[in-house]
Amino acid sequence: MRQTFDVRGGPEIGRTHLPLLRETMKARGVDGFYLPHEDEYQNEYQPEANQRLTWATGFTGSAGAAFILSDKAIIYVDGRYSIQVLEQVDQELFDIQKFDPPGPFDLIADMDLEGKVIGYDPRVMTPHTAKALRLALQKAGAIAKALSKNPIDQSWKGRPRQPMTQLVPQDLKYAGTSSAEKREAIAAKLRKEGADAAIITAPPSIAWLFNIRGSDVRCSPLPLGRAILHADGSAELFVAPKKVTDEIREHLGNQVSIRDINELNKGLADLKEKTVWADPATASEWVFSTLKRSKATIMEAADPVALPKSTKNSAEISGAARAHEIDAVPIARFLHWLETGIEPGKTTEIDAVRKLEGFRNDTGVLKDISFETISAFGSNGAMAHYRVSKASNATFTEGNLFLVDSGGQYFEGTTDITRTVAIGEPTAEMIKHYTLVLKGHVAMSMIRFPEGTTGTHLDAIARQPLWMAGLDYDHGTGHGVGAYLGVHEGPQRIAKGWNATPLAPGMIVSNEPGYYIEGQYGIRIENLQYVTDFEELPNSFRPVMGFEPITLAPYARNLIDTSLLTPEELKWVNDYLKKVADTVVPMLSDYPDVADWMKTACAPF
Structure with missing residues (x-):
């Protein structure tokens, strides 16, 4: 039986991992790095491979952020974790500060960072949070730099592999409505609003839309992936190939193309000059910038799956x-x-x-x-x-x-x-x-x-x-x-x-x-x-x-x-x-x- 109370972390985390991270930062030409708790999927729970904040600090809470500079490190938590952060994070290495949602950007804006170059990963931040960070850094006198590779990933020796659990169909007796019917209903909404396609990035929305479940993260039966739903009801599902079985292919049918998750960049590029529905609260800044480079017209709106799913x-x-x-x-x-x-x-x-x-x-x-x-x-x-x-x-x-x-x-x-x-x-x-x-x-x-x-x-x-x-x-x-x-x-x-x-x-x-x-x-x-x-x-x-x-x-x-x-x-x-x-x-x-x-x-x- 899995234990929920195990405490990972402790002083050895920061003492061994901060030097590695700072070496990578220096090699990437940045003086600091902003590290949110969120990963590429904006999930409440994350696979071990994406628990970057835990790797850097030892903190295992579900909300927080860290700001790593060459001579200073700060961890930000909310009031829920005031005790836990003291147990897990070395206070000789990290200043502990409290923040309120949506992030510690007011605190960063008050810092003196004149002339420093601060990196961030656009794949793990929404456009709104990335903009808030850039504005805060500008007020602090710093320059924000979007990095093509996350320095945590480059520094993490022995990083766990991404989960490769197989997708499973959600039985129609539990789902109540077939995936084809769901896709057509959402597609009709896209057509009504003048969108050619929608990029679906939230794993719960993907699970519901395609009537599939997975076990890529704890506590939620989620499959990690991305999807593009077209206005004709067809779709492309981007997942790791190892997760796909013949049963899943049969379950999804001919209207759903299954593509390697590594092809998402190309899939977004294929939307050139089309009107694409994207949710700035769930899709990353990387998704938005990739669509802009593809000369797609972005329609910013809430995830079209969220309300029907609820x-x-x-x-x-x-x-x-x-x-x-x-x-x-x-x-x-x-x-x-x-x-x-x-x-x-x-x-x-x-x-x-x-x-x-x-x-x-x-x-x-x-x-x-x-x-x-x-x-x-x-x-x-x-x-x-x-x-x-x-x-x-x-x-x-x-x-x-x-x-x-x-x-x-x-x-x-x-x-x-x-x-x-x-x-x-x-x-x-x-x-x-x-x-x-x-x-x-x-x-x-x-x-x-x-x-x-x-x-x-x-x-x-x-x-x-x-x-x-x-x-x-x-x-x-x-x-x-x-x-x-x-x-x-x-x-x-x-x-x-x-x-x-x-x-x-x-x-x-x-x-x-x-x-x-x-x-x-x-x-x-x-x-x-x-x-x-x-x-x-x-x-x-x-x-x-x-x-x-x-x-x-x-x-x-x-x-x-x-x-x-x-x-x-x-x-x-x-x-x-x-x-x-x-x-x-x-x-x-x-x-x-x-x-x-x-x-x-x-x-x-």
């Missing part, structure tokens, strides 16, 4: 519901273990990760976890995106809260669930805060809303009970989730920041309000739910949509103060618990103790 069809919704039924058994076993099997003073956060992943593996159908498990006890739970490591590993003690955020990848779908439980007796304050979070969670479950409503419009609903008490949380309330794809998916989102994508039937989103007290504990409650079809309510002015939860797990009974719940909220909770019990208890026949516990955990209030 709007699940009936087969994808059914698959997601089935995935949550499968996942409900290990979750029930885990929650039962938390109440009956842990040893305060001995059991640790890492023990909990092992136990939960073991229960999921016991299903026999788990393909992978869907993200690195957040196993956070006490004050660690106050860091909303904490990741346990050997150095931070906390031991459970009585009288505090444990927050666990986890998920699984199954052929049927992708899961993501957060539950917070009390270890020992909770305080009155913990109960109050948990119940306020639950009220927001229930409000987001019960809401009905008309066409045109975005996640931004709804975000305050989940926060209102906390706001009324002068409280809040600093993360979004909900993100999109893929259909056996990435656990974080757009373009829809429920958050304070403006999101222009209206919620639509079939979209799967998380519902995860929380509350965190630094140095004490964190609370988050998360279900996945999908947007329902339009319905006419009695005497309604217009049709409305709602949410239907697909996560199946009880809440923490001893953290709920029912006196703070309205009758409508209490009814919703009881109805949900009945659904959980009716669905999950019959699946626990091999675990009678867990079944009995579930009956009690789901008893009506």
